[in-house]
Amino acid sequence: MLNSLTKIERDPNYQELVRRRSSLGWMLSLIMLVIYFGFILLVAYAPKFLGTRIGTGVTTIGIPIGLAVIVLAFVLTGIYVRKANSSYDVLIRKIVEEDRS
Amino acid sequence: MRKLFWPLAILLVGMPTLALAAGNIDGGSKQATNWSAIGMFIAFVALTLVITYWAAKRTASAADFYSAGGGITGFQNGLAIAGDYMSAASFLGISGLVYTSGYDGLIYSVGWLVGWPIVTFLIAEQLRNLGKFTFADVTSFRLGQTDIRILAACGSLVTVAFYLIAQMVGAGKLIQLLFGLDYWIAVVLVGGLMMIYVTFGGMKATTWVQIIKAALLLSGATFMAAAVLYKYGFSPEALFAKATEVHPKKAAIMEPGSLISNPLSAISLGLALMFGTAGLPHILMRFFTVKDAQAARKSVFYATGFIGYFYILTFIIGFGAITLVSTDPAFLDSSILEKTKSGIAAIKGGSNMAAIHLADAVGGNLFLGFISAVAFATILAVVSGLALAGASSISHDLYGMVIKGGNANEQDEIRVSKIATLVLGVLAIFLGIVFENQNVAFMVGLAFAIAASCNFPVLVMSIFWRGLTTRGALIGGFLGLISAVIGVILSPAVWEVTLGFAKGSAPVKLDNPALFSMALAFAGIWLFSILDRSERAEIDRDGFDAQYIRCQTGIGASAATAH
Numbered sequence: 001m002l003n004s005l006t007k008i009e010r011d012p013n014y015q016e017l018v019r020r021r022s023s024l025g026w027m028l029s030l031i032m033l034v035i036y037f038g039f040i041l042l043v044a045y046a047p048k049f050l051g052t053r054i055g056t057g058v059t060t061i062g063i064p065i066g067l068a069v070i071v072l073a074f075v076l077t078g079i080y081v082r083k084a085n086s087s088y089d090v091l092i093r094k095i096v097e098e099d100r101s
Numbered sequence: 102m103r104k105l106f107w108p109l110a111i112l113l114v115g116m117p118t119l120a121l122a123a124g125n126i127d128g129g130s131k132q133a134t135n136w137s138a139i140g141m142f143i144a145f146v147a148l149t150l151v152i153t154y155w156a157a158k159r160t161a162s163a164a165d166f167y168s169a170g171g172g173i174t175g176f177q178n179g180l181a182i183a184g185d186y187m188s189a190a191s192f193l194g195i196s197g198l199v200y201t202s203g204y205d206g207l208i209y210s211v212g213w214l215v216g217w218p219i220v221t222f223l224i225a226e227q228l229r230n231l232g233k234f235t236f237a238d239v240t241s242f243r244l245g246q247t248d249i250r251i252l253a254a255c256g257s258l259v260t261v262a263f264y265l266i267a268q269m270v271g272a273g274k275l276i277q278l279l280f281g282l283d284y285w286i287a288v289v290l291v292g293g294l295m296m297i298y299v300t301f302g303g304m305k306a307t308t309w310v311q312i313i314k315a316a317l318l319l320s321g322a323t324f325m326a327a328a329v330l331y332k333y334g335f336s337p338e339a340l341f342a343k344a345t346e347v348h349p350k351k352a353a354i355m356e357p358g359s360l361i362s363n364p365l366s367a368i369s370l371g372l373a374l375m376f377g378t379a380g381l382p383h384i385l386m387r388f389f390t391v392k393d394a395q396a397a398r399k400s401v402f403y404a405t406g407f408i409g410y411f412y413i414l415t416f417i418i419g420f421g422a423i424t425l426v427s428t429d430p431a432f433l434d435s436s437i438l439e440k441t442k443s444g445i446a447a448i449k450g451g452s453n454m455a456a457i458h459l460a461d462a463v464g465g466n467l468f469l470g471f472i473s474a475v476a477f478a479t480i481l482a483v484v485s486g487l488a489l490a491g492a493s494s495i496s497h498d499l500y501g502m503v504i505k506g507g508n509a510n511e512q513d514e515i516r517v518s519k520i521a522t523l524v525l526g527v528l529a530i531f532l533g534i535v536f537e538n539q540n541v542a543f544m545v546g547l548a549f550a551i552a553a554s555c556n557f558p559v560l561v562m563s564i565f566w567r568g569l570t571t572r573g574a575l576i577g578g579f580l581g582l583i584s585a586v587i588g589v590i591l592s593p594a595v596w597e598v599t600l601g602f603a604k605g606s607a608p609v610k611l612d613n614p615a616l617f618s619m620a621l622a623f624a625g626i627w628l629f630s631i632l633d634r635s636e637r638a639e640i641d642r643d644g645f646d647a648q649y650i651r652c653q654t655g656i657g658a659s660a661a662t663a664h
Contacts, residue, residue: 005646005647005650008650008654008656009646009650014650014653014654017653017654018649018653021653024222025222025223026222026223028218028222029218029219029222029223032215032218032219032222033375035215036211036212036215036371036375037368037371039211040208040212040367040368040371041364041368043208043357043367044363044364044367044368045364047356047357047358048356050204050356050357051352051353051355051356051357053355057338057341057342058338058341058342058345058352058355059337059338059341059355060204060355060356062204062207062355062356062357063204063207063337063341063355066204066207066208066210066211067207067413069211069214069215070210070211070214070409070412070413071409073214073215073217073218073405073409074405074406074409076218077217077218077221077401077402077405077406078402080218080221080222080398081221081398081399081402084226084395084398085395085398085399089395092653092654092655095654095656096654096655096656099656
C-alpha cells in the first residue's frame with residue numbers, strides 16, 4: 001500500500017493533475033469571491049451608481065450587473081466542469097492504469 | 102414494517118379531506134377551500150407514494166437507504182440538488198421581497214446562488230471521492246473518529262433543526278392560506294408524509310420526490326414569467342416602466358434600498374449565504390448518491406444552472422406581481438387599501454402570497470391550484486431531505502461510528518435511522534406547533550451561519566490542509582458553532598424582534614454573525630492545530646498524503662452499488 005502511494009506521488013501525471021486542478025479551482029474561487037463581494041460592496045457603498053438609468057428608460061445599470069453575477073456564477077462553473085471533463089479525467093485514467101500495472 | 106405502508110398513507114391523505122368537510126361547516130376567517138389545489142395536491146401525493154412504494158422494495162442495504170445505492174445520474178442529481186435548494190421560502194419569499202422592495206430581492210437571489218461555484222471548485226468531487234454516506238465520513242477520514250463524528254453530528258443536527266422548524270412553521274402558515282386547512286393539521290400532514298417518504302423509501306424516494314417537485318416548480322415558474330413578459334411584449338423595459346409607475350416607492354425599486362444599510366452586515370450575510378451553502382448537510386449528502394466524482398461535478402453544474410435560472414424567474418415574477426396583483430382589487434384587502442392607499446401593502450395574506458396571486462392573475466383558478474400544490478410539494482420535499490440528513494447523522498455518525506465503533510450491523514443501523522426519522526418527525530411537528538406564532542425568519546439565516554461557521558471550515562480544512570489535527574478541528578468547529586448561535590441571539594433580529602428588548606439595544610449589530618463566527622472558527626482550527634503536539638496529531642498529519650491521493654484520483658473511493 002505504501003509503495004503504491006509513493007508510486008502515485010512520483011507519477012508525473014499525478015503531479016500535473018494536482019498542480020493544474022488546484023490552481024484552477026482556487027483561481028476560479030477567488031474570481032467568484034471578487035465578483036460577488038465587489039457586487040456587495042457596490043450595493044453597500046454605491047447604491048446610487050447601481051441606480052443609474054440606462055439611456056432614457058427606467059431600467060437601471062444595477063439590473064444587468066445583478067443578472068451578470070448570476071450568469072457568471074454559472075459560466076465559471078461551466079469552465080471548471082469543461083476543463084475537468086476534458087483534461088483531468090484523462091490524467092486520472094492514466095494514473096489509475098499506471099497504478100494497476 | 103412494509104405492511105403498514107398503504108394503511109398509513111391512506112390515513113394521512115384522508116385526514117385533510119375529513120377536516121375540510123368539517124371546516125366547510127364552521128367557516129371562519131380562513132381562506133375558502135381551494136378544490137382544484139387540493140385535487141392537484143392529492144395527485145402529487147399519490148404519485149410520490151407510488152414512488153415511495155417502488156423505492157421501498159428496492160431499499161435493502163445501508164447504501165440504498167443513505168445514498169440511493171449511488172445510482173442517480175449527474176443530471177437527475179442536479180435537479181434534486183436544485184429541488185433541495187429551491188424551498189418554498191426562496192420561491193415565495195424572494196418573489197415577495199421583489200414585490201415589496203424590487204431590486205433588493207435580486208441582491209438576495211445573487212447571494213443564494215454564489216455558493217454553488219465554490220461547491221463545484223472545492224467540495225463536490227473531493228466529497229464524493231472521500232466519503233460514503235455523510236460529510237463526517239470526509240472530515241473524520243484521517244482524524245480521530247469519535248471526536249470528529251460528534252462535532253459533525255452536532256453541526257448537522259443543529260443546522261437541520263433550525264432549518265426544519267423554519268420550514269414547518271412556513272408550511273403550516275402557507276397551507277392554512279392556500280388550502281383553508283387548520284395550522285396544526287397542515288403541520289401534522291407535512292410531518293407525517295415526510296416520515297413515510299423517508300422511513301419507507303430512504304434516499305431513493307426522497308430523491309425522486311425532489312426531482313419531480315423541481316421539474317414542476319421550474320415549469321410552473323417558467324410559465325408564470327413567460328406570461329408576465331408576454332403581457333409586455335417581451336420587453337423587460339415595458340414591465341419595469343409599468344412597475345415603477347404603480348409601486349409607491351416609484352423608481353426607487355430599481356436600485357438597492359433600505360434592506361442592506363450597514364456594509365459590514367451586508368458582507369457578513371454574504372459570507373453566510375456563500376459558504377453556508379457549502380456546509381448544509383442535506384445538500385452535501387446528495388453528492389454520495391451519484392456514481393463517481395465526475396457525476397458529482399456535473400450535478401453541481403446542472404444545479405447551478407437550474408437555480409440561477411429559477412432566481413431570474415422569481416425576479417420577473419416579483420415585478421409581474423407588482424404590475425398585475427397590486428393593481429387588481431380582487432387580490433387586495435380593501436380595509437388596508439383604504440388606510441395605506443398602497444396596493445403593495447394591502448395584498449391579501451402578506452407579501453409571501455405575491456407569486457400565488459400572480460398565478461391566479463395569469464393562469465386562472467386551475468393554474469392557481471397547480472402553483473399552490475407545487476408550493477406544498479416543495480415544502481414536503483425539502484423537509485424530507487432535511488429529515489433524512491438528520492437521521493443519517495444520528496444513525497451513521499453517532500450510532501454506527503461512535504457508539505458501535507464502526508462495527509454496527511447494517512440492518513441495525515438502518516433501523517436506527519428509521520427510528521431517528523420518526524423521532525425527528527414527531528419533534529418537528531411538536532416544534533412547528535410550539536413556534537406557530539413566533540417570528541422564525543431568523544432561523545434559516547441561523548442555519549446558514551452555523552453551516553458556514555462549523556461544518557464548512559472543518560470540511561475544507563480537512564480536505565486541503567495537511568496541518569489539521571483532531572484537536573484543532575474540534576476546538577475550532579465548536580468555537581464556530583457556539584459563536585454563531587450566540588451571535589444570532591444577540592443580533593437585532595432575535596434580541597429586538599423575537600425577545601422584545603428595546604430597539605437599538607442589540608449587543609451585536611450584525612444581522613448575521615458569519616463574519617466573526619467564521620473567522621473565529623478558522624483561527625481556532627489553525628491555532629489549536631499548530632500548537633497540537635500530541636501523538637494523535639502525528640497520526641492526523643501523517644494520514645494526509647494517502648487522503649490527498651484518494652481525494653484527487655478517486656482510487657479507493659466507495660463504488661456505486663446500484664443494481
